[in-house]
Every structure is written in C-alpha cells, then in structure tokens.
Amino acid sequence: MIWTPFLHAACLTLCAPPLQDAPGAEPQEPEAPKAEPAVTPAADLRLHAERVYTGTGEILKNALIEVRDGKISSLRPGRSAPEGVLQVKAITAGMIDLSARLHSNFNSVEQSTEVQPHLDVAGSVNLYDKRFARLARTGVTTILVNPLDRNVIGGRGVALKTHGPMEVEARRLKGRPILRGAIGSEPSAANHAAFGRPTDFYSRRPTTRMGVEWEWRKAFFDAVAATRLPEKDFPGAEDLREALAGKRTVMIQAWTTQDIRTAVYLDEEMQREGFGDLDLVIDAGAEAWKEPAMLVRNSTIVVLPPHTARGRVGSDGAFFAWNTASHLVEQGLTICLSAHGAGPGPATLGHQAGFAMRGGLSFDQALAAVTSAPAAVLGLSERLGVIAEGMDADLALWNGRPFAATSRVTGVVIDGAIVVDPR
C-alpha cells in the first residue's frame, strides 16, 4: 500500500496520545500528529459535485469529496454543498495518458546502439517543459514518459504526475517498471547501409523491419544466453531477463497489423523457447482491430493512438477507425486511449474518450480507458484511476457530462493541490 502516510496520520489522530517520545517507538514524521486536535481535523480541500463518476461503475449524486494530505479522505453522496466549498457539475478521476510523448525529443533516446534496455528516460525529462502544465490543464494528471522511438529498445519509461515537485526523482511514481521499444519503420528510419568505410553508427543498425525484429529477438536470446555464459553479459541484460520473467511490462510501439503480429509472435516465441512470458502492451496499435484474436489469446493490452479525421495514423499510414475501441472491447480486450502530446489543438485525452464513445464505446468503458485501465498498466491501481477513499486526490473537474462535446475540464486537482481552479 502506498497510501501509508494517510494511514499514519489517521492512526495517530484516532489513537490519540503521541507515541513519538516513548523509547523504542517507531520514528514517525514528527510534524504529522502534533498540531491536529483530537476531533477530526478540517480537510485540506473540500469539493462538491452534482455528479461524481467514481470509475467503479457508480455515479454519486451531490457528493462531497474531502481531501487530506493529498489523498481522498472521505466521499459522501447526497449532501448539499456547505458554505464556501468548491462546487462543480461533475468530477472524474484525473486522466492518465500512457502515450503522452512528452520526451525531450532526440535528447531522450541513446542512439549509439539500438538496444538500450538499461537506460532510464527519467534523466532526460524536462519538467519545466510547458507541455506538462498544458497537459495538466486538460485534466490529465498522470503520464508515462518514454524515449523517442528511434531505438529498437529505447529503455525504461517513467510515470509522473503532471504537477508536483520540480525534480523527476521526487515526482516519479513507483509502480510497475516499463520497458519501452518499437517495432516498425521508425527504429530503422535514420539508418543506412555501410557503403565503404562507415563514418558513424547509423550505418550498422537495422535498416528494415526484419532487422528491427531480429534485434529484438537477439536481445532476448543474448540476455538468456548470458545467464549461462557470464562473459556474454551486457548492460541491460538483466532488464531483459526481468521482462521475460514478467517483472516489468514491455510496451512496444506497433502501428500496423504486421508489426503488432511481430510483437505478439515474439512474445509467443519466448514462451515456446521457455525463456519466459512477456507482459506485453502494444502502444499506438491502430490496426489491432484487424487481427484481434491473437491479442485476446495473448491477453495483450492495447493503447490506441489519437483519432484522426481521415482514419490514417502514424508514419506507416495505419488505418484507424473510430469504432476500433468499441470493437476491441467487444472482443474482450483491455484498451487505453492516448492523445500523443499536449496540443496545440482540441484533441485532448478527454476528446479522445468522446471520439471513442462516438465510435460505440460506452461511457464507463471510455472512462476506464483513460483512468483505471492505464493505472493498472502502471501497477498503480491502488493509488490511481478511481475515486475512492484513500486514493490519490487526482481529480478532473468538468462543467458538464464528461467527454461530451459541450463539456470541458474546468478545474484540476493533483495530489490534493488545486492546479487549475475552476472559479
């Protein structure tokens, strides 16, 4: 459980006499208990909404949310709004974008070799990038930052709140580790065959899809081989072995059906070889609708790219219809939606949910696809994705029914702090 600070606070206030002076008492944060009186302390923040969409299938009417220490401390429906309390039409959990792509472009991917499983993108994240604040304003409270997809295996991603301390390590969410890579044309886009004497490393990397696939397979085989031949060990081998052992999620960008197939076959090959079973997530899986059966078979989660008017997306021109989301959900797949960036433009993550609903997705399914489903991928379901007592106070405040074309996010709360005030 990650919400221990809240528990400490609650315990200490309830079980009253402060123990911190007693010898042998567990050292606690000394600030917490002192100031608070014996009665239930006033909340840091109180919000009232006509409707609270909890994300657990419930819609609470006229609900009062209380926030303490960055967590939701109480959630009570059927209340009238007390004096001075922030009132809005609707509240959902803060949205989560697994493919927000707020990396610092070419500085975010180490291209000197094509397989870099051990490098953490956190080192290149620029929290002063205005896109973080812009994204927060649209109700997206948590994102996954991955390296630019110029490598076969780009490295570890980092999950961050869109608002908070200005240092990456302080803001990093410790959930399930993510290993990011790509299959398709992008990892080979900058490379060329070596004519004569190679002058840089771009002349030795994969230049085709086949090469990209081969690099993936070789990386896993080498990592496994290194367990028996320690001299064959290489930086990142341990990360790959952890991925095979299912200890970290492997998120692969694959737009087209052939690339999605390659990713799934790679996973199945690892299983056949007895190397392990990848916990696979396909990012930007626009054409997942063409062969959903293999994804169902492999229980792969699909992150969909943003909808476009023409239906063509990505550098390979993958075909992505507006009913893709609903079609995949009907097949029993778990999907997440993403917006690929922070504008400019109207296609925020909230809009993506609305577009998917126009393609047939139900409200609850759409809400899950931008909140609880991505939270689960990040291994943060116990903190994020739904509105319940003890969860992080990450909230999107709406001026109408969420995802409706006439509604928009007017306020945002992250970790109990009002980031955008609707007043």
Added chain:
Amino acid sequence: MRTQRSMHTKALLLASLAFVASTPASATSGEGDALAIRAEKLHVGDGTVIENGIVVFEAGVITEVGKAAPVPKGMVLIEHAGHLSAGLIALREHAGAVGESNDTTRAVMDEADLAFAYRPNHSEVQGLLEEGITTFVLAPRPGSLVGGLCAVAKTGSEVISRRAYLSICTGANGLTSNRFPTSLQGSQAELERRFSWPRGVFARAVKGELPVMLDGGSSRTEVQHAISFARRHGLKGILVGSTRLGEMAAKIRAAGLGVAISNYTPSTGRRVVEGALALSEMQVPFGFALGSPNGHPANLRLTAAACIRAGLKPSDALRSLTSTAAQLAGVADKVGSVQVGLAADLVLWSGEPTDPGSRVMAVYVDGDEVFRAEDDENGDDQ
C-alpha cells in the same frame, strides 16, 4: 610592445617623483621591471581601496603595498592619475586556442591537457590584454562529455596551472548526433559509471583534489542535474554555460559550488544580470566567463557593469573579476590581488575599473609593461 619601452621611460622621467640614475629600461625582459606606481586609488582586490596607494614590485613580484610603502632608493615611482587594480581574470575562455580546444572524436577526453593548446602570441590574447585581462582559464569548448583539463594561463605569458578544472558537460552541450552519447540519459549513465568507480582524474575529482568545470546546459532541468551530480559525487568547482544559474542559487550554495557568469547579451541579459544578483545575495562565489572568439574581451567588464547597473556593488563586481575568480581557479596564491608576494599583474585605469567607460591606460604582467594605451597623455612624441 617592447618598442614602446623607450617612449614610456621618457614619460616616467617626466612624471616620476623619486628618480635616480638606473632606468627601468635596463631591467631585463622576462624578469620584469623594478618599479613603483602610486595611483590615486589602489584597489587591493579584497574590497579595500587605498587612496594614493603605492605598489612596489621587483622581478615580477609585488614587494610592497600601502599608502606609505617604502620606495627603494633608485627606483622609479610612476604617478598614475587614476585607479589601479590587479589584472582581471576570465573564468572560461578559449583565446589563443581556437579550433584546438576541443576534440569531438571521443566523448571522454579525460587526460586532454589544454595547456598544450595555448598560443601566447595569438592576436586574440593581445585583445585580452587591451581589456585589462591578465589571466584566464583556458577551457575546452563544449561538445564533449569530458573535455579535458583546463589550464590557467597568463595573457601573453606562461601557463600557471595545468590542472585548474576537469571540464565536464553534463547537459545537452556534451551530446552530438553521431557518436556516443546522443541522449541525456546516455550521458548521465556514462558519467555515473566514470565517477562511481573513479580512476585517474575522476578519482582526483571525487577526492576533491581536482575541481570540475560543469557545463550543465541551458535549461533549468539540465542545471539541476549538474548540481545534483556534483553533490552526489562530492565534486567541487564551478558551474558554467547557463543563464539560469541564478535561479538555482540556493542549491548551488548548498552544493558548495562556484559559478562563472555567462556574458551579457541583449537577449539573455536580464537573466544573466538577475542571476548574478541572486548569487551575490546567496553569497555564492562567482566570477565571469568570457568565451572568445565569439565573445569580445570587452564583454567581461560589460557583463560586470550590467550587473552593477542592476544593483551589484561595484566592489563585489571587482572582486569577482579579480580575487574571487583567482580563488575559484585555484591560483589565488599567484594572482588576483595587489598583495605582497603575488605576481605584479596590474592594470592602470583612467577611472573605476568596473566602469566600462574607464580606459585601460597600461597593463603589467609579471612586472613587464605589456600594453599601454596609444594616445596616453603621459606618452609624448607619438
């Protein structure tokens, strides 16, 4: 410069108070003149100003300083109707080493020695003298992760320290698109590797024996990385290359680092100036960087003047240009103040040294007059 020798001597004869037979022209070149100079205002370098102060130097070294410093019999005393200060120090400069000061073929050039790139006779070095700069830190130009060992050079003279700093780019300035590293995390991983199991210069840096010159890059995030990198490995030294260092003054102070302020330009000017004020307020020691050939040597004093215009005390600015810079470069025992035992690197100014409107009238390095303003009123028959 030596051709001006005789003319100058004549000027001395006219102006001197205590003149006896032996003329300074007899002093051999290189050892420096034996001379005494009395200036209306003598800036010692620690903030004190001596009115009508006298500095006496012999064989290139200052032997007496004070209001009533004894002038040995037979020594010429020059009367200077103006100010006198120690020669200025530029904390990051590439003069005389253009095109030779960085090697981009490899990311890590830990043993590269910038002293070998120094050409004392280069015209750019003469340009520094004309602006009253007598000492500078010769640093590699950005482009490598570890650029090499910075040297401290006397303008037009020798290198006085070959291991002033180990130059490191922790930010995007150390990246190139066609050799390792191409990414910030790649660069950080490599530096971590070098400093976590340190050998050679890295070991000396970690032990605190060798200061580092950290080019953090321009963004705040990169600067943060540079500061935490220095803290993590207990590195001492200075931060350079960003206009945003002032915004991190508290963190820089906590890390015990110094700063070389970037040049004032119309586009970055406000940040540079506000940064200097913030650093001054937090008592972070700072000097001024230069960066020839793209920066004119006059930028050194112009940047200081811009800071003064915004509220920096002129005495603090002068310290940053002289004694503080010498301390940061680890050569305070040789240069940077007008003190007995230090090199006679002196500048005669027409007015306040920190006013860009003051002229450099004469410059002495190791007691040798190496520059004199062409139309100096003391000079005759030109």
Added chain:
Amino acid sequence: MHLPETTLASVLLVGATSGLFASPAFSSAATSPPTQGDLVAVRAHKLHVSPGKVLEDATLLIRAGVIVQVGNDLEVPEGARLIEGDVVCAGFMDPWGSLGMNAAATVDMATNAATSAIDGVDPYLHPWYRNRALAAGVTAVRVQAGMVSARGGVGAMLSTAPADDLEGMILLKDSNAAAGLGLSSRGNPPDVFARISAVDKLVGDINKGREYSITWAKYAHDLEAWNKTIAEAEAKLEKDFKKAKKDRDKEIAEAKEKDKEFKEEKYKEDKRPKLPKLDAEDAVMARVASGEMPLVVTIHRAAEMRELLKGTAKFKRLRLVIAGGTEAEAVADQLVARSIPVIVRPAPLGANRPDEYSGHNLALAGRLADAGVRVLLGSSGGGSSDLPLLATLAIGHGLDRDKALAALTTEVARTFDLSGELGSLRPGRRADLLVLDGEPLLPTTTVRYVLCAGRVLISPDSRD
C-alpha cells in the same frame, strides 16, 4: 547622365521641392498631444542643458509638455509637481533602432526608396521592450523599414513612451531616406566590383531624384507662365466679350447653313504644360538631393565609402549620414570637410562577427571624434535599451564623455532636424528628460525618473 546645373534650375529647385513635395518638417509638437496644462518643475544639482553646458543647482519648468524655462533662480510655481534629483539630462535617442517597428518590416528586403517606415510601426508592439528602453533612459528611436535592404525607404523618429495610437508615437514621420551598400545590406551583389557599381547605382538614383526635381521645377515654372498667359487672354476676351460672342454665333450659323462643321478658333494658350510623370521613389530621392532630409547609408568598407564620397561630391545640398562606418577612419578628413556624421555601433563583437564588421573596433567612435568627425551612437536595431550601456564601452575605448552624451542627444537631434524639438534642455524643447542619481553613462548611475513630453513615465515607485 548628370546635367550641368542651370541657374534657372537651381533657383527653382528650392521653391519647387518645398512647394510640391514637402510635408511639414516637424509633425511632433502638433501631433503628439502633451498633457494639457500640466506644470512640472525639475530641480537638480547638475543640469546638463546640452553636453558640455551644465548648470549647477538649476531648475527647469515644464508646461504642457514643453520646457518653458531653465535657470538657477527659478521659482517653482504654485501647483507644479516638483521632481528633485542629482543630475538631469536630455533623454537619449537611438538613431539606428527598430523599437516599435514590425519585425518583418525591419528586415523586409523588398523595400524601395518610397517605402515609409511608419507604415510598419505598431503602437501596440513590444510594450515590455519599450518600457525597458525608457527605463534605461532611451526616449526616442529612429526606425527604418528594410534595415538590411539596398534601399530602406523613409525612416521615422519614434518616441518610446507608451502611446494610444500611431500619431502619439511619431516624433518625425520622415526623418530620412536610407540606403545600404556592401554585404550587410543583402540586396547588394557580393562581388567586389559589382559592389562598387552598387555605389554608382545609388549615386545614379540621387541624380535621378535631382533631375526629377528639376523637371518638376520646370513644370512649375512653365505652368506659372502658362497661367499668366491664359489669364491675360481671358482678360482680353472678357473685355471684348460681346463682339467676340456675336462673331462666334455668326460663324456657327454660317457653318450650319453650309452644312459644314464649325471650327472653334484655337488658341496657343490651350497647350497647357504637360504634367511630368509621377514617381514616388524619385520624389523621395529629390528630397534627398535637395537636402530636405538626410540620406542614411549603411556602409562599412573604405573602398565603397570612397566611391560614395566621390560620386556624391557634386550634390552640394545632399546630407549624407553614414551608419556602421567600420572603416570610416580612412575617410575621416572627407567626413569632416563635408560634415557627414557617422552612426557607430559600439557593441562588443567577437571574432564571429558579421562580415562587414570584420574590422570592427570599439575604439572607432573615439578615433572618429578625435579626428573631428561628428559621431552618433546607435544600437543597429539590436536593442535600444542597451545603448546607454554600450555607449560606456565607446567611452572606455577613447570617446570623450561629453561627446558620447552628444552622440546620444544633440547630435542625433541635429542630424535628423529635431534640434528645435529634442536633444537639449532649452526652452521650447519637448520635455523628454532623465533624472539621474549620478552622472549620465556610468554603470553606477540609476535612472530615477524619465519624463516624456512632461509626463512622468518612469519613477522610483514604478520600478518593480
């Protein structure tokens, strides 16, 4: 192509140009409304009336935005706002700036001699930069469309004071014509020989302007003569009107009878002088050739400067101003003889300087001034707010302090025909002035108050 000047032409030249093309030279006082009836008194320990002329413990009175009195023993009138300070001097003027101009207009390469800078002025642009310039003491900036073009068009002098509209900004809407020679003006050919021919082309353009004005002067003369003849004929006709009408009616009747066409009697006087072809560019160059407004030429290399001076020697009324002038020292004696001012950019440019500045030296301003050349200091569009700071660099490299002050005040006003309005603190001048806590052009000096047309725009409380 150059015609020998005829007496007639040169006599008529003045009349024609001022009559036909001239607009009021000073639009400032009339167009920029000062604060009505506001009475301000400024008292200082030192008052720089103009560079070199200092009054100790003096007071200056401003009424309706204009300086009305300056002196030692002036009473501060009842109801006047009193501002006290150590040192007072005129506001600085940047003769080579871009503040207030649309950026695209500043670097427009398609400008010609007739392009008007004020068409590219935007009163709502750069409020922050303008405030910074004001706070640094820069109260006026000369701007130019096509600063790097071969022909820059008609420049304007603008105030940096916040303005509600275009009119409120304009101090002089036609301060100069402009041209650029050499590489830094990108419209010119890079080849050395072709660059000399670009100089000849400019000389040719000035000549065309002069011919244009001669043509118009001749037209004006002919028109006058024709008008006179016509008037005489009319008078004669009027006198014999009845007879003439009777005769004419008879002739018409006769013609009708004979079924012939009636032919009106022709008069020589019907041949009205033909209106010469209008040409906006030539019209501007005509004003340049007649000396009505100066021609600012951005030029750096000595070879081109020599060619320009040689080619323009025959235009006795031409008022050249050189901007840049990196190698102007080589032609200093000619510049002195012809009283040609040079706008120097005293910026510290490193080795990577723009091509034409390869000989750039911070000592240029001082050396030119020592040679007797009139020196102005300009930012070259790089930021007027830094001009006072950069001016100190020129001082530190040999420019006399008073001359530096003049280079930012009186010389600018004089060069652009604003001496009666700006640049000094004499009665009748617009009250654009600075109240300082020390001597001007020192880094330790703070600008405490800035007044534009008597309005206090910067004060110690207005700073953040």
